[in-house]
Amino acid sequence: MKPTLSLKMIAKTYNDAINALNSLQSNYANIMAIREAGIRKNEMSLLEMREWARRIGYSTKDFNQLNVIHITGTKGKGSTAAFTSSILQKYQDKLPKIGLYTSPHLRTVRERIRINGKPISEDKFTKYFFDVWNKLDATTSSLEVFPHMTPGSKPGYFKYLTLLSFHTFMQEGCNSCVYEVGIGGEYDSTNIIEKPVACGVSLLGIDHTYMLGDTIDEIAWNKGGIFKDSTPAFTVSGQPSKGLQVLEERAAERNTVLKEVPIFKELDEINLGIAGEFQKSNASLAVCLATQALKSLNIIDTEVPLQQSSQLLPNVIEGLKDTQWEGRCQTFKKGKNNWYLDGAHTMDSMTAASGWYKDITAKSSNKKIFLFNQQTRDAAKLLENLDTTIGDAAKFDLAIFSTNVTWESGTYSADLVSMNTSKEEVENLSVQQNLATEWNKLHKDCETVVTPSIETAVKKIESLSNEPVDIFVTGSLHLVGGLLVVFDDNN
Template sequence: MAITNRFQDAVKALNSLQTNFASIEAGKKAGTLKRNTLAMPEMLEWTRRLGYAASDFNRMNIIHITGTKGKGSTCAFVQSILSQYHTRGVNKIGLFTSPHLKSVRERVRINGNPIAEDLFTKYFFEVWDKLSGSTSDTERFPDMAGDSKPVYFKYMTLLSFYVFLKEGVDTAIYEVGVGGEYDSTNIIEKPTVCGVSALGIDHVFMLGETLPEIAWNKGGIFKEGAPAFTVEQPEDAMQVLRARGTEKNIAGELQVVGQNPAVTGLKLGLAGEFQKQNASLAIQLAATHLQKLEILSQTDVEAISRGVLPIEFAVGLETAMWEGRCQTIVEEGVTWYVDGAHTKESIDASSEWFGAVSALAAKPKSRVLLFNQQTRDANMLIGRLYNNLADVKFDHVVFTTNVTWSSGAYSADLVSMNTSKDAVDRLEVQKSLAETWADLEKQNKQQAARKHIFHDIETSVNFIRSLEGPVEVFVCGSLHLVGGFLVVLDGKQ
């Protein structure tokens, strides 16, 4: 109990580092979110105050991955492949990803598992105390005066570096948070390899409103002498990525990864046709990394690129797991199809997956959509989902907030300060989504589904469970919704 309480103290302290809704809105209006030239110098200064230099992280042999859609899944595939080599030189694998679904500990994993509560707590407060007990030159770093701490994501990035070094990680996989050029993970100096998953329009206030602007940011992770791979991208984005590769003096040219021939014959651990692209990128990243570690030869890598996979790669791809992404959960009377999707590209992929699995499943008594997207263009996304699933008839459409429990409380690890509490309490987004769905039904002369608006995820889940079964439910939208939904299914407040 003492450890759990201390862990909750760590989570509470971490949540205090979130950027609140008012600050984010002010930053958007002022245009200060796009380019923060102090972002990297400040991260290096925080690192110094921990007692390290960025060069210390090179010993972890880091794979650095960015993108808009699929970067987390690509990381999961890479981790699963490399885990098959634990007796051949890949002894301890660190994985840093974001956001988390149920617990913040998911962001910092070792050998596939979130670090334990006691370890998280120990290292969290060691970092906290080191930063509290050190100072910076406030003329150079005016925002680092007194007992200031880095914001949430920067703190978690620092914590991950600290944990992985203390725990003796010898291979690390880092997923970029937002963009690349100014992302806090970009203090990595010498990655073994860099990867770019599919690009799309997202985080426009920080990255720009066009695909070339976004590609410029993503290409910021490329490093001198490190090989770099990307999946096929629209040509305007590809031109920018190639230019950035030349500018950063990467090893050779930026290499474009098509679908690996071997992927067709495998049952990937992550569902969805689109995962074949992520798996193919992961194959190339893992192979290149293992060559850097002198575990594979150039001949091995060339054979892998042609589709001749070692058994370790095949097993890794088939056993990969990534919760909340095209996940099927079966309860008595209810089958939940769960996928986080917050961009138009991910809505397209998610809809395609659900349409395919729904067509193969037995006809349910009721089919339900459970949806929310609190911070992005929710009406555009729900309209796209509606059109993509025009042939799928929903009997009930449920719109909820991301609030976890019927008491009005969030799960401690899911507290969000970057949304408008007033808008959440008034159910503004949810009412607008219901109206948009109704308008689309009228325009398409489709039989109307019953609309339901609930203030929290727990009430939404209880309502769905009360329906006469069998019930088929598509849980889609924000990863915050998906995370809260999984917490409610676990039933642990």
């Protein structure tokens, strides 16, 4: 009789890891129930996160050796994190390994966990993923203290990835790590970091109200929750006055001082690695965060620049110029067509994305196409905002409203599977039909098309004519990421 092999004895693959990870996503029904009940994150979510860390072999104090730069905000926190990481990489003689944890991802979930700017390999992702998975299976928690942490249970999708990032960066011996907050700050799973070397807040705006609150005051309170005792804190200039006041109060509570960062004049003379005029604010914040980290680690003795006219270090400028961040103000040519990509899911983000597209195509006489989706937020208001920002300067000849489904077959790329949207709405194209109707109210002379997949939308665009066209892709980052996956497959 042949011996029975246990699952642990069978070699696991990257696809096994992705399938296991996707099983941790909250489904649409659960998310809507939580929203309708008005349930928000609380202190228990952080207590649980610390317990998950204990069960995989770490005290949260252990993570202090990662020398974390912690970044939150509503708009631009991901770009700020990318700029900061790129600057630190210019000091690799002293900091050989720089970790970067961000969300969401575009093509592959491995993008969320990077070392020296590159996503970790499939092999490393798989190894570290099942390290965490198996350790959680082999340990338990007190059900009296943690009633939801039953034997065999796992943290949700984002919390699991946060745990995985800590484990990866610790095992890889990272010298400094840049962490982008998922949502909010106070109760975000990344906020088990006890002693970051610097904290930053990008521009505040209204988003995730069901979790963070309906006002700038409430949102700022949540964002300011990342501030730590005596850790230098920085924010961009131009914050809403109420939000800035709350951030300053939160900093005082944590025995630190919040410093406003100007937009450095020297940035007018260089081409940032991420395009868009508004990125100068994010880049300026990154300069101060990286400088503070390097100073704290005794790598440089330069004071953090806080004047518009401050002269920036050569390595800092090179880091800003070399930053790469796909899907954010990204331009490329494919065949005869010009593609302009920028994910935008808030009003502020849509204003910035639309303004960037308007400026960059101002002198183009090509026909214009608009490709859009936003499955879960108030997409109609985003469309109105886009229309107001662009005006008649870049009149669209065709508007395409697609789902985030990757392929014509009706399937998603494995790394892009999403269970947190309504399957029925996606299949019925109800969101897309409503968006087409709203767009027609704004532009009766613009042709509109609804497509069930991103691949279908791409084929529609590529079949239109022999003349070059300009295509603006915005809204959901899942749409932008899926588009890049389709292009990869077609190369």
